[in-house]
Amino acid sequence: MSANTQNLCIVCGGTSHRQLYEGLLRCRACGYVFADARLTDEELRALYDEDFFTGAEFSDYAEDELHLRKNFRARLRVLRRFLDPSRHKRLLEIGSAYGFFLEEARALFESVEGIDITGAGIAHARERFQLDVTLGDFLSHDYGARRFDVVCMWDTIEHLREPQRFVEKIASLTERGALLALTTGDIESLNARLRGRRWRLIHPPTHLHYFSRRTIARLLAAHGFDVVYNRPCGFYRSLDNVAYNVFVLRHNLRLPHALLRRAGVARLGFYLNLSDIMYVIARRR
Numbered sequence: 001m002s003a004n005t006q007n008l009c010i011v012c013g014g015t016s017h018r019q020l021y022e023g024l025l026r027c028r029a030c031g032y033v034f035a036d037a038r039l040t041d042e043e044l045r046a047l048y049d050e051d052f053f054t055g056a057e058f059s060d061y062a063e064d065e066l067h068l069r070k071n072f073r074a075r076l077r078v079l080r081r082f083l084d085p086s087r088h089k090r091l092l093e094i095g096s097a098y099g100f101f102l103e104e105a106r107a108l109f110e111s112v113e114g115i116d117i118t119g120a121g122i123a124h125a126r127e128r129f130q131l132d133v134t135l136g137d138f139l140s141h142d143y144g145a146r147r148f149d150v151v152c153m154w155d156t157i158e159h160l161r162e163p164q165r166f167v168e169k170i171a172s173l174t175e176r177g178a179l180l181a182l183t184t185g186d187i188e189s190l191n192a193r194l195r196g197r198r199w200r201l202i203h204p205p206t207h208l209h210y211f212s213r214r215t216i217a218r219l220l221a222a223h224g225f226d227v228v229y230n231r232p233c234g235f236y237r238s239l240d241n242v243a244y245n246v247f248v249l250r251h252n253l254r255l256p257h258a259l260l261r262r263a264g265v266a267r268l269g270f271y272l273n274l275s276d277i278m279y280v281i282a283r284r285r
């Protein structure tokens with residue numbers, strides 16, 4: 001958007017911030033942390049071209065299907081506790097990637113649909129699962145008179161240039177009692193504080209926003225959503241994914257990751273909970 005909106009804190013409207021780490025700023029009024037990056041539409045789009053899921057941010061997202069689906073089933077088990085089947089019928093996932101979550105969720109809802117800006121994921125979701133998914137930008141997509149009862153954004157909000165506009169639009173597409181479920185890193189978690197600038201989730205320019213329990217609740221509340229659940233969220237990962245993050249993305253070392261894949265153990269997985277990812281569910285007022 002305009003330079004003006006980028007100078008205002010998206011959580012509290014504050015105008016003053018200081019540097020937290022190189023490249024990261026922190027609002028002096030509310031503590032919300034954000035990347036000091038001003039991306040154009042074109043730059044942002046380029047980050048999410050075909051190689052986002054196959055090299056840029058993930059080693060190979062689709063190959064991790066087994067672990068990803070386990071994660072999504074775990075997220076659905078929590079979400080179910082807040083669902084009223086007579087009330088929560090239509091689900092929308094923003095950032096639906098390859099469709100694994102929607103495929104897991106479709107049995108619980110009358111309808112599920114997704115939207116994503118990455119063509120490879122959309123094609124996979126359509127062809128393999130026959131899912132109703134849209135290739136495009138949520139903010140500019142016209143939903144007409146359609147409304148949703150549950151909106152999910154898994155590991156997505158930190159990537160958005162203007163998450164406040166997403167939450168605002170989600171509010172406009174939902175009614176009282178609707179649920180918004182999301183996961184994102186917690187920059188005030190113990191692990192994030194111990195790791196400092198080296199915390200694994202700090203990587204602008206794909207990660208632009210670094211929320212905490214307080215700042216995510218405040219942002220959602222400003223748009224009519226009250227947090228009803230916020231707990232640390234663990235996840236299943238493959239060795240491939242972890243080695244790719246540690247060796248290739250962090251240290252630019254390709255050999256250990258290549259050896260792991262060659263040894264045929266890269267698909268092995270494990271469960272990790274560093275208590276630095278929040279699983280947030282909020283209800284529309």
Ligand SMILES: [Zn+2]
Nearest residue numbers: 009012027030
């Ligand atoms: Zn602020």
